[in-house]
Structures are given as structure tokens and as C-alpha cells.
Amino acid sequence: MKPTPTRSAKIEKLRSHTFDLVVIGGGITGAGVALDAASRGLDVMLIERNDFASGTSSKSTKLIHGGLRYLKNLEIGLVREVGQERAVVHEIAPHLVRPEKMLLPLVEGGSLGKLSTSMALWVYDFLADVEGDDKRVMLTKEETIAHEPLVRKDILKGGGFYAEYRTDDARLTIENIKTAEKHGATALNYVEATDFQYTEDKRIAAVICHDRFSGETITVNTRHVISSTGPWVDELRTKDKSMTDRHVFLSKGVHIVVARERLPLQHAVYFDVEDGRMLFAIPRLRCTYIGTTDTPYKGDPNAIPTYVEDVNYLLKGTNAIFPTVNLTLADVESSWAGVRPLIYEEGKSAGEMSRKDEIFESDSGLLSIAGGKLTGYRKMAERVVDRLGKQLEEAGGKLKKTNTKNIDLTGGPFADFAEVLAYEKEIAAQLEAASLAPDRAAYLVSNYGKQTPEIIAAALKRSEGTDVARLACAEAAWCIEQELTLYPIDWVERRSGRLYFDMPSIHPVLEEVLAVFAEAYQYTPDDLAAEREKVLAAIQWVSEFSTAPTEQ
Numbered sequence: 241m242k243p244t245p246t247r248s249a250k251i252e253k254l255r256s257h258t259f260d261l262v263v264i265g266g267g268i269t270g271a272g273v274a275l276d277a278a279s280r281g282l283d284v285m286l287i288e289r290n291d292f293a294s295g296t297s298s299k300s301t302k303l304i305h306g307g308l309r310y311l312k313n314l315e316i317g318l319v320r321e322v323g324q325e326r327a328v329v330h331e332i333a334p335h336l337v338r339p340e341k342m343l344l345p346l347v348e349g350g351s352l353g354k355l356s357t358s359m360a361l362w363v364y365d366f367l368a369d370v371e372g373d374d375k376r377v378m379l380t381k382e383e384t385i386a387h388e389p390l391v392r393k394d395i396l397k398g399g400g401f402y403a404e405y406r407t408d409d410a411r412l413t414i415e416n417i418k419t420a421e422k423h424g425a426t427a428l429n430y431v432e433a434t435d436f437q438y439t440e441d442k443r444i445a446a447v448i449c450h451d452r453f454s455g456e457t458i459t460v461n462t463r464h465v466i467s468s469t470g471p472w473v474d475e476l477r478t479k480d481k482s483m484t485d486r487h488v489f490l491s492k493g494v495h496i497v498v499a500r501e502r503l504p505l506q507h508a509v510y511f512d513v514e515d516g517r518m519l520f521a522i523p524r525l526r527c528t529y530i531g532t533t534d535t536p537y538k539g540d541p542n543a544i545p546t547y548v549e550d551v552n553y554l555l556k557g558t559n560a561i562f563p564t565v566n567l568t569l570a571d572v573e574s575s576w577a578g579v580r581p582l583i584y585e586e587g588k589s590a591g592e593m594s595r596k597d598e599i600f601e602s603d604s605g606l607l608s609i610a611g612g613k614l615t616g617y618r619k620m621a622e623r624v625v626d627r628l629g630k631q632l633e634e635a636g637g638k639l640k641k642t643n644t645k646n647i648d649l650t651g652g653p654f655a656d657f658a659e660v661l662a663y664e665k666e667i668a669a670q671l672e673a674a675s676l677a678p679d680r681a682a683y684l685v686s687n688y689g690k691q692t693p694e695i696i697a698a699a700l701k702r703s704e705g706t707d708v709a710r711l712a713c714a715e716a717a718w719c720i721e722q723e724l725t726l727y728p729i730d731w732v733e734r735r736s737g738r739l740y741f742d743m744p745s746i747h748p749v750l751e752e753v754l755a756v757f758a759e760a761y762q763y764t765p766d767d768l769a770a771e772r773e774k775v776l777a778a779i780q781w782v783s784e785f786s787t788a789p790t791e792q
């Protein structure tokens with residue numbers, strides 16, 4: 241396997257350059273930090289040890305939401321900040337962060353009363369400055385049934401209907417990284433920070449890196465380091481010998497995916513389950529996904545298993561509120577499991593621990609940021625880069641104020657969501673005219689926005705294969721060139737999202753897509769077999785479930 245010229249050039253820069261800032265960790269937090277810092281004039285290098293967004297940032301519920309639940313814990317500041325951030329993140333990428341009205345059915349014996357829900361949703365809207373048609377509406381029983389006919393009727397009292405946003409966390413991460421690169425940052429996946437080098441006065445001067453593609457060790461010189469390694473943040477704090485008693489606690493969350501026709505919801509629904517928790521069921525193109533669980537996790541954060549017990553818990557809760565659908569294990573097409581990197585709080589359960597972020601600053605200058613939400617990534621990035629600004633000021637430097645609120649992400653700009661919908665129609669017409677799977681328009685635009693015509697143009701240059709395969713191959717080739725997609729699994733899982741949301745679309749194009757990677761990276765027959773095996777193993781991992789060991 242050989243690297244592409246783009247990767248080789250970046251590795252050369254890594255080897256030869258002294259950066260202002262090395263950002264370790266290419267999840268949404270690191271991506272946001274890289275964009276914030278680069279757009280404020282710093283010379284930034286972002287490194288990620290696996291693929292971008294391969295940690296928690298591809299395993300969330302994919303909601304850009306204010307966290308209604310946190311109102312219960314009186315986390316007013318958090319709800320206000322993330323609530324307000326929803327509109328900002330929607331504005332900078334409306335094709336990717338889409339309005340999603342949420343239905344909250346109120347049932348007898350449920351945790352939510354009519355009056356308390358009405359007040360909570362009012363406060364929720366008030367804190368986030370929600371206006372106009374987006375303001376919450378309280379529904380009668382009949383109106384709730386009209387909004388969602390599948391909901392259980394005998395115990396239904398009414399409902400709440402309010403505004404949230406849905407995204408693709410991995411794509412949000414990659415578009416932030418590409419936007420950071422447009423502002424001068426450099427980003428590399430499959431490069432792991434393994435250790436630090438220090439000056440005589442014990443400040444970090446370099447990050448020792450392992451290029452997992454070539455096996456090479458590279459010393460990367462830098463003036464500053466921010467670790468945004470989520471669940472792994474304590475690993476690097478330990479390497480830096482700066483661990484304190486404030487540490488990360490991992491809480492596992494599982495989601496399952498069923499075909500849309502098996503749970504044909506009109507809206508996203510946030511509903512009670514019998515143990516007092518709440519679940520989301522969210523329709524998304526050809527499927528509906530359901531989540532999540534919230535249990536302490538002590539295993540390997542790189543391979544978080546979904547057990548039959550997790551799946552059955554989600555199925556049971558869903559069947560209770562939508563009693564006519566009778567979902568079974570056989571309906572589950574795919575799944576994902578992630579861990580929330582929460583800041584540990586003594587005496588609290590996983591569900592009760594705050595979702596607030598925290599910054600740790602060590603004597604060596606290492607800044608680490610963990611906790612928080614996908615929704616709040618932009619503000620988290622601003623806060624930690626502001627903290628870096630203080631270090632710069634102490635050394636006589638000065639950093640510009642952040643302006644990421646006004647930076648459209650790659651894939652845009654769109655004036656508003658109406659323009660996104662009109663654009664989707666235009667793309668469907670283009671695909672139709674080119675005899676290229678017009679039903680893929682919504683998928684392409686929500687993934688790639690205004691970059692879609694580049695993929696269509698590339699597909700038109702391909703003469704072999706079905707229309708679906710030509711389009712998939714063009715998409716994969718474009719992702720290799722534009723999005724540092726190193727392995728086929730990166731495309732299947734995170735660039736295209738097919739592993740989770742469109743499992744049936746993988747097999748018909750797999751061999752052709754593998755051939756695209758084989759050509760770009762000059763695979764040997766053994767490389768090809770190994771990469772095919774990785775994709776097949778991932779399909780098995782997300783769709784076949786073992787029983788939980790007694791001790792999880």
C-alpha cells in the first residue's frame with residue numbers, strides 16, 4: 241500500500257515544520273479547536289490516531305439539541321449555551337444540521353406532567369431565544385395522535401412539540417476539519433501522539449508521533465499543545481504526568497437502526513420508558529434509529545460492544561410506546577455504541593453526571609479539554625483557544641478574537657434551509673438527466689452539500705457499472721482526494737454513513753469501491769483482501785450481537 245501524494249506532503253510538513261499548535265484528537269472537539277485556532281491566525285497541526293471522528297464523534301444521537309433533560313438537573317447555563325448554539329451551528333451548515341421537530345408524548349404514569357412539560361419547554365425555548373414557528377406547542381391527545389399515529393393511545397394524555405436539529409456527527413467533524421484546512425491548518429489521520437518532549441524548564445516542545453500508515457516515528461515540533469482526546473484524555477495527562485483527581489468517567493450509549501418502513505415515524509419522538517429514562521426514535525431518510533442507553537463502561541473505548549441486552553432494552557421501550565410495530569431483533573439492520581467522556585462526580589449515576597466540559601492546564605503547558613456535547617463544540621473550542629491566548633499573552637503574543645460564528649463550513653454556503661431543499665430538487669433533476677440514481681439526491685446533499693456536483697461530474701466520467709455503482713465509486717474517489725479517506729472502512733462508516741444508515745447499499749457496490757481504493761493506494765492482492773475483510777468484519781460487528789458477560 242502506498243500513500244497518496246497529499247498524505248506524503250503532509251507527513252513531510254509534520255517532520256520538518258515547527259507549529260504554533262498541535263491539536264491531538266480529531267473528533268468534533270479537536271476539529272472545532274483546529275478551525276478556531278487556524279482562523280485566529282495560528283499555524284495548526286491536527287493529528288488523529290485512527291480516522292477522524294472514529295471516537296465518540298461518530299457514535300452520538302446526532303442531535304444538535306439543547307438537552308431538555310438537563311433542565312431537570314437545573315443545568316441552566318449548559319442548556320442556555322447549547323440551546324443557543326443550535327441556531328449558530330445550523331446557520332453555518334444548514335445542509336448538515338437540519339431542523340427536526342421533536343414530539344414528546346405525555347402518558348399516564350410517565351415522568352412528565354402536562355403543566356410541568358409546558359413550563360419546561362417554555363423555559364427551554366426562552367433560554368435558547370427560540371422564536372416564531374419554532375416555539376413549542378402543547379398538543380391535545382387528538383393532536384398528538386394526528387402528529388404521530390403510531391403512538392400508544394390508551395394511556396396518552398397529550399404531547400409537546402418543539403424544535404431541535406439533527407446532524408451527522410462524523411460529517412460535521414470532517415467539514416470542520418476541511419474548513420480549518422481552508423484557513424491554513426494541516427490535518428492528518430492515522431497519526432498517534434505517543435509521548436512528549438520537554439524544554440529544560442519542563443514546557444512541552446514536541447509531540448512524539450507514530451504514523452500508523454507507514455510505521456514511522458516522527459518528532460513534531462510545536463510551541464503549544466491542546467489535547468482534545470475525549471475518552472482518552474486522561475491517557476495523555478498521565479503521559480504528561482499531570483493527572484489530578486478530576487478525571488474522565490465513561491458512560492456507554494447504544495443506538496439501533498431499523499428500516500423506515502418498520503418504524504415509519506412522521507417526526508422524531510422523545511419518549512418515556514419504564515425505568516424512568518427517556519429514548520429518542522429519529523427518522524432519517526430510509527431508516528429510523530433509536531437510542532440510547534446510559535451505563536458505566538470500563539472496557540476498551542476503541543471497541544465498544546452492543547449486546548443483545550442493550551438491543552432488547554431499546555426494542556422493549558420502543559414497542560411499548562409504538563405498540564403496533566412489534567419490532568424484533570431481526571429488524572435491527574445496524575447499531576453503534578459510543579462512550580460519553582463525562583467528568584466524574586462522586587456519588588452520581590452516569591445519567592446524573594453533568595455534560596459540562598472542563599479544561600485542564602498542566603505546568604508543562606498542555607491544555608486538555610473533555611466532557612461537553614457535540615452541540616457545544618464551537619464554544620468549547622473558543623474557550624480552550626482563549627485559554628491558549630492567555631499562555632501566548634504571558635509570552636508577549638496576542639490572539640485575535642474568535643469569529644467561527646460567521647464561518648460557513650465546507651459544503652455550503654446556503655442562505656437558509658429553504659435553499660437546501662431547493663438545491664436537493666436541483667440535484668435530483670441533474671441525477672435524473674444523467675440517469676444516475678435520482679433517489680440519492682437527499683443523501684448526497686445532506687452529506688456533501690454544494691460539493692455534490694463534483695461527485696456527479698466524476699460519476700459521469702465513469703462508463704462501467706450500474707448507475708448506483710458509478711455514483712458510489714465517484715463518491716469514494718472524491719472522498720479519497722478531498723477528505724483524507726485512507727481505508728475503505730473510513731468511507732463506508734464515516735464519510736458516507738452507509739454502515740449505519742444504509743447497510744443494504746454496501747454490498748452491491750463493495751467490490752467496485754474496493755477497486756477505487758486499490759487504484760488510489762496501489763494495493764497488492766493481500767491488501768485488497770485485508771481491506772475487504774475489515775469492511776465485512778465491521779458489518780458483522782454492527783449487526784450481530786452477543787450476550788453481555790455477567791460483569792460489564
Ligand SMILES: Cc1cc2nc3c(=O)[nH]c(=O)nc-3n(C[C@H](O)[C@H](O)[C@H](O)COP(=O)(O)OP(=O)(O)OC[C@H]3O[C@@H](n4cnc5c(N)ncnc54)[C@H](O)[C@@H]3O)c2cc1C
Binds near residue numbers: 432610
Ligand atoms: C451515546 C451518545 C450519544 C450522544 N448524543 C449526543 C447528541 O445527540 N448531541 C450532542 O450534542 N452530544 C451527544 N453526545 C456527546 C458527544 O458525542 C460528545 O460530547 C463528543 O462527540 C465528544 O467529542 P470529542 O471530540 O471530545 O471526543 P471523540 O470524538 O472521542 O474524539 C477524541 C479523538 O481523539 C483521538 N485520540 C485519542 N488519543 C489519541 C492520541 N494519543 N493521538 C491522536 N489521537 C488520539 C481518538 O481516536 C478520538 O477520535 C453523545 C455521546 C454519546 C456517547
